[in-house]
Amino acid sequence: MKLRSFLARPYASIVHSRVRKGMATAVADQQAILQYLLKNGARTAFGRDHGMESVKTYEEFKAAVPIRDYEAFIPYINKIKEGEANVLWKGRPIYFAKTSGTTSGVKYIPITKESMPNHISGARDALLCYMAESGNTAFADGKMIFLSGSPEMERVGGIPTGRLSGIVNHFIPRYLRGNQLPSYETNCIEDWETKLDKIVNETIGENMTLISGIPPWMQMYFEWLSQRSNGKKIKEIFPKLQVIVHGGVNFEPYRARLMDSLGEQVDMIETFPASEGFFAFQDKIGGEGLLLNTDAGIFYEFIPAAEIHNDNPTRLSLGDVKVGENYALVVSTDAGLWGYSIGDTVRFVSTEPYRLVVTGRIKHFISAFGEHVIGEEVEYAVMNAAKEHDVQITEFTVAPAIQVTDGLPYHEWFIEFETRPADMDAFAKSVNDHMRGKNIYYEDLMTGSILRPLVIRDMKKNTFIDYMRSIGKLGGQNKVPRLSNDRRIADALQPWIQ
Template sequence: MGLKSILVRAIAPLLASNVYRAHRHAGDRQRKLLKSLVRQSYHVHYLNDLKISRDDDAQTISQKLPIVDYEDIRHYIDRVREGEKDVLWRGLPKYWAKTSGTTSGAKYIPLTKESMPDHIRAARNALFCLIADGLSADFFDGDMIFLQGSPELVYENDIAVGRLSGIVYHHVPSWLQRNRQPSYEVNCIEDWEAKVEQIASDTSQRDMRLISGIPPWCVNYFERLLSLTKRNNLLELFPNLSVFAYGGVQYAPYKASIDSLIGTEIQGMETYPASEGFIAFQDKTEHAGMLLNLEASIVFQFVPLEDWGKPSAKKLFIDEVELGVNYAVVLTSNAGLWSYSLGDTVRFVSKAPYRLEVTGRVKHYISAFGEHVIGEEVEKAMQAAKEDLFLSVREFTVAPEVNPIEGKPYHEWFIEFENDISSNELDKLSEFLDNHLRKQNTYYDDLRVGDMLSRAKITSVPSQGFEKAMRASGQWGGQSKVKRLANDRDWVNFLLKTMK
């Protein structure tokens, strides 16, 4: 055990206790934080437009703040981008985290000097909580890799612009720099294929102990490594590999492939980062949901999914949530985001402390016929099919077919298999997925019983078909991911077009 890991193990319990302290009397803390954020920035134009006063109590502030998405505040963002100060938060932001929104085009999410440290602190806390729970700290004595976007930044009216992961690169503590991969120069390679090829080459001779990234792109990296080194699995190459940190997508569809590529199941660490704030992270070695990041200067509020979009929808503070209910996430922070819809849906699995699971996206659902199927349901159906029918699936997405050439409407599953599959196996899979979805979703079952929908249909996607479509749409790279489902056929029609 090296000096670094010895020091980390000594410090970890102290930092972990601070993390959990924020979960005591969390409702009161969150209400006080909301008042504090207003008092720090009561003079900004956005709050003045809403007639929010520094003397308002938390409930009044919450009621005055409308739930907004990016389009609702785009004109305020544009004013800040033009150099106007005190619009959403005092002064100007330190960075713009540029994201590729599916409905709003490019989005510019503000990161301020006050909000940026919370992103770094949360990543550190995730590791230290796991170590306090018994995880070996030996990985600090070897190499770590973070598959991320380019750290190169451009400047717009003196504000640095880049991808969140690239911005974070500049804030990694100096004590982690020496054993961190890849190098700055390699990280700056924009072409994803060339970048992964170089990363695989550079890291193949290193003592990799922790690997972090979005699961589908880690699969890409792992496959390149094994192809390059002619090894059977990663543990033959990296015998000290002990932690796999991931986030950005549901992990279950990728777990079997990743375990196979690694050679066995190793300690996972699920994280829930977003440009708008670091939301939650796994804090226990035995996964029990992700711990809500209440230590950050973020006010988390939750709207029951069944009320989402209704004028009467009420935002709940953390002490008002219930277990097992799907909520849309709304946050207010010192980045200058006020009652901002994150677009995700979550469900709490614990309230002491507050732990949650991500269940999908507010806009990623199928309800063409009133069934309101969500991402979690299709993920669970596919995972069960893979386990029960012994299937190997690389990617999939689901969309409704409202006007088929013949017969009743249906849900169409577009699936890329890793092996050849017979028509008989496709038929069994169709029946399995349909039945599993019926068991999970009573509305879908009612439509099937009432003969309003036909059984789910399977369309097999050729090998690398999703990759080809993602490339063609300009979304191929380390931070992009396949949308699991949609209420229209725009994405699958594009997929079909690239398959021809």
């Protein structure tokens, strides 16, 4: 046993014990965090605008601070860019995390001295809990890779600005720097395919023990490795690979294909990171759900998903959530976000402790006919159909087909198959049947002859890679939306239908 893995054992045990103790104090910790945020927020421009100096309770907080998205924060962000201090949080942010917005273009999410540790400790605790649970610390001695954005920063309003994964790259502990791949120079390459080629060159002969990234781009990395190695499986290329860390999208639709690429079983650790905070991580081996990070400078609120677009939705604190309900996630943080709707929906699978799964995006849904289909439902339907028909799916997206020239409207599924079904009609029926069983509104529309069964478009190989390249979003943390309530993506995909 080498020094790194030897020293990791007691550290993992300490962190694992702390995480376990925090499970019992989650609600109390949340109440304390709200008071901490209010005390600091009262001294800011945002706090003065919202009368925060007189806010003492959660009920008063809800009355003073409305739910808002990024667009409503832009006036405050602009003040920070102009050099003002004490706008959303004390002082000025130490970074802006640059991310893509849906209606506002680029978003600049503040990261402060107080909030930065959350982004670091979340990923660290996930790995240390895995070490404590599994007893496996040997991977700490091998090479590790994180498929991330460039660590090079630009300056916006004098503040270092870049992708969150690139920012976090600067905080990798010195004792792990020698284990980190790819090189800094390669990580700084902006073009994804050029960067990926360099990553393959730098890693293919190394003792890789941990690989981390979002599933679609991890799969692309695996394919390039296999092509460079005459079709070898990843575990043949990296025989000591032990751990895959993933997050950013639901892993399940990618699981079968990634497992096939690996060739052998590898332990998986799931995380729930975002530019706004590191919200949850897998704290145990096996079982469903990610442990909510309840004592890290983030106060959580939950809005029943059906009410998210209401003018005055129900707002629940952690102690009031129920297992099985779908909620929109809202956060207030020590980065200066207040009542901020991050755009994700979650469902609790346990409240003792608080574990959840991510079920989709607020803006990624189909409700052209009142069905309100969400990401979790389409992923469930296609995954189960794939198992029944022994097929593998590379990627897919779904959109409504409303203006049809013949017959009833329908949901149009654009699917790129790794292995195609022997009977496409039977596969489509299976997906449709699972949708009917999962979404009662969809079932009613079928029964009432408002919709006809879904239609599958068989897409050419590399459709979604080519599409993402065409819109300048290939690589990094970018991913294809599962659902759209309009035809923008569907229409763009037409040239790739087989």
